[in-house]
Amino acid sequence: MPDYSDDDIRNAAEIREWLTKQILEKQDEIEKLQITLNLVDSLLKQGSFRAASNYNVTKSNNKQDLKLQQRPSNTLVSKSSNPSDTQDLKDESIDNEREVRSIKRPKDNLMVASFHIFQDYIDIIPEGSINISIETPPFKSFFLNRILQGMKNKDLEKVKQGIISEPDVMDFEVITDEQYPGRIKNIRISRFKEKERINEIFNTAAWVITRMLEKSEK
The missing domain is CATH 1.20.5 (Single alpha-helices involved in coiled-coils or other helix-helix interfaces)
Structure with a gap:
């Protein structure tokens, strides 16, 4: 245990x-x-x-089977010196974007980040006015190490059991701003596979970002 x-x-x-x-x-x-x-x-x-x-209602919500992203495992944290990098990440597969959710701070309904769901990955992008650092708790200890790494570990266990192949394992990376060291520009979660994980990641990210803002404002 x-x-x-x-x-x-x-x-x-x-x-x-x-x-x-x-x-x-x-x-x-x-x-x-x-x-x-x-x-x-x-x-x-x-x-x-x-x-x-x-009535027979035709819905156009682009419900396609999730395609697993076949690419090498990402690094945990990377830095970006190019201000347009985050926008490039948003635009590279815009045609495959399935849904965008807003992450808002409960106490004042302030929009703090956007949650972009693509066919094979998720991007969590803080609003331009929101300054949150990768070093602010509980980002690393809880969101990265417990939630995301926990999901990845479950996939790795499935690889050992022969249920999935290694290229299908969920992965994640954090893009930080080189101009402002540690400032989070984008959190990308690749090959999430299970629909249930989307809501878990969204709810946890919303809570974590809110807590980070509270700590930053103290």
Whole structure:
């Protein structure tokens, strides 16, 4: 059984509290949406229309099978001296972008980063005005070493079991700004494979970045 430090336990307790709050907020939102849906269905029935769920609706959300990225393992941390590097990372596969989510700070709804989901990788890009350092806790100890490395270790275990091949193992890298040492420009997670990992990475990243900002402001 792995040993967890006091910081790990404290971080886990805090993120659990944050997730519980998020779930309650989402449940309230779902209830309101359900009430609205019931009203719409009621209106449709009064107008002698079939309920909306009976119609064939064509969705265009580009649901394609995730393709595993076949490339050598990335380095954990790299530096960029070119200001356009982050933009290049965003643009190189823009046609394959499936979804963009906003990471916002709960207390004031400030947008702190964008979460770009591509076919075979994820980019987490802090907003230009947001200055967060790779050295600020709990980025390395929790997000990199526990969450992302934990996912990678699970894939490596699957390689040993013959379930997946080594080029399919999840990997990640952090692009930092050479002009401002340690400042995070982009976090890329490659070959995430499982859809469930997207939400786990998003929720954890949102909490971690918020905590980093709190520590930076002290």
